[in-house]
Amino acid sequence: MQFKGMTSPQHATDEFTGVLLVNLGTPEAPTPAAVRRYLAEFLSDPRVVELPRAVWLPLLYGVILPFRSPRSARAYASIWTPQGSPLRVFSQQLAEDLDQHLARLGCRVRLALAMRYGAPSIASVLDQWRDAGLRRLLVLPLYPQYSATTSASVFDAVMDQLKTWRWTPELRWINDYYQEPGWIAAVAERIREFRASNGAGQHLLFSFHGLPQRNLIQGDPYFCQCQASARRIATRLGLAEGHWSISFQSRVGKQVWLQPYTETHLADLASKGIKQVDVVCPGFAVDCLETLEEIAERAAEHFLASGGEQLRYVPALNAEASHVQLLGRLIQRHGRGWPGLDTATAELAEPGREQRVAAYRGPQAP
Ligand SMILES: C=CC1=C(C)c2cc3[nH]c(cc4nc(cc5[nH]c(cc1n2)c(C)c5CCC(=O)O)C(CCC(=O)O)=C4C)c(C)c3C=C
Numbered sequence: 251m252q253f254k255g256m257t258s259p260q261h262a263t264d265e266f267t268g269v270l271l272v273n274l275g276t277p278e279a280p281t282p283a284a285v286r287r288y289l290a291e292f293l294s295d296p297r298v299v300e301l302p303r304a305v306w307l308p309l310l311y312g313v314i315l316p317f318r319s320p321r322s323a324r325a326y327a328s329i330w331t332p333q334g335s336p337l338r339v340f341s342q343q344l345a346e347d348l349d350q351h352l353a354r355l356g357c358r359v360r361l362a363l364a365m366r367y368g369a370p371s372i373a374s375v376l377d378q379w380r381d382a383g384l385r386r387l388l389v390l391p392l393y394p395q396y397s398a399t400t401s402a403s404v405f406d407a408v409m410d411q412l413k414t415w416r417w418t419p420e421l422r423w424i425n426d427y428y429q430e431p432g433w434i435a436a437v438a439e440r441i442r443e444f445r446a447s448n449g450a451g452q453h454l455l456f457s458f459h460g461l462p463q464r465n466l467i468q469g470d471p472y473f474c475q476c477q478a479s480a481r482r483i484a485t486r487l488g489l490a491e492g493h494w495s496i497s498f499q500s501r502v503g504k505q506v507w508l509q510p511y512t513e514t515h516l517a518d519l520a521s522k523g524i525k526q527v528d529v530v531c532p533g534f535a536v537d538c539l540e541t542l543e544e545i546a547e548r549a550a551e552h553f554l555a556s557g558g559e560q561l562r563y564v565p566a567l568n569a570e571a572s573h574v575q576l577l578g579r580l581i582q583r584h585g586r587g588w589p590g591l592d593t594a595t596a597e598l599a600e601p602g603r604e605q606r607v608a609a610y611r612g613p614q615a616p
Pocket residue numbers: 274275276277289298299318322335337393397399400459460461462472500502533534537538539540
């Protein structure tokens with residue numbers, strides 16, 4: 251195996267702790283070509299589609315990409331902002347605010363945002379940090395609930411990069427944070443405030459991104475973590491049974507996915523006489539295509555067409571102060587004992603490494 255460390259030595263003396271926030275990623279532009287590039291990378295990840303490559307890749311390149319790219323590009327165009335894709339804009343704002351928040355708490359860390367698919371890639375951020383002296387790495391995927399399709403895929407990408415390094419950093423992962431009291435409180439408060447200023451709908455629907463049902467049967471904890479998330483938020487809001495429910499959106503392909511499906515469930519609610527429904531999507535740390543287009547636009551139209559009168563989308567936590575603070579607490583807790591994150595722990599780096607390496611290398615060495 252060719253180690254990158256062999257061709258590009260790791261001699262940085264400025265040793266530091268890095269916090270890597272990772273979100274899914276998003277196309278560079280709302281055009282069929284850019285969406286195709288994004289979908290090609292996303293949907294060829296074996297964590298996302300588990301079919302045998304020999305079956306899946308011809309289908310992906312022959313059917314899915316040609317048909318889905320122009321359709322998805324139109325959907326992206328309907329939510330695109332002057333600054334770019336909402337997922338990118340909100341994720342960057344969140345990362346900037348979190349960086350400043352950690353600095354105010356006295357943490358001396360580098361914090362960066364990477365995208366699992368597209369740019370900035372996990373590989374590019376880690377390689378910059380490798381050359382700058384990364385010694386401890388905390389990885390926080392921006393998914394409150396763990397799924398192999400999302401969180402584990404981030405971990406794969408980090409490991410793929412670290413396995414090419416000579417001097418790997420100490421490493422910690424945050425698998426999920428749906429049980430974090432601060433997260434439950436922040437989502438509940440978001441809903442409470444939304445309903446206080448807009449009036450409460452008759453029903454609160456928690457809509458989560460779906461997965462093939464097979465993933466649950468094979469041991470993915472995501473479905474159960476979604477159930478627990480919704481129940482705790484509903485309890486915190488004091489909602490009675492029957493006044494809230496859970497559904498799963500964003501189904502792709504013909505397989506059976508987690509149920510009930512959001513669209514079918516909304517039609518059921520309308521047929522039971524529910525006229526106003528509030529929809530919140532607590533699986534999404536920031537707003538994106540799946541919330542702004544699929545729920546706030548398409549699901550709202552569908553609910554009206556099914557006999558409902560109003561569907562209101564409760565925005566994601568995005569860069570809300572409560573979100574920044576809870577992620578700050580989470581990061582600090584997972585960084586206990588680490589210089590830079592644990593403000594009680596001193597920096598341990600031994601100075602003079604460059605001089606020692608130079609002395610061994612001798613004056614003639616390149
Ligand atoms: C085909 C399989 C897919 C699985 C499994 C899947 C799981 C999954 N995804 C998210 C979060 C997001 N997904 C987003 C978009 C998106 N998801 C899929 C497919 C699967 N997702 C596709 C094809 C797309 C692209 C859009 C489209 O063509 O419909 C996004 C939004 C990205 C954006 O740019 O705004 C997010 C976020 C989770 C949490 C999850 C499993 C738990």
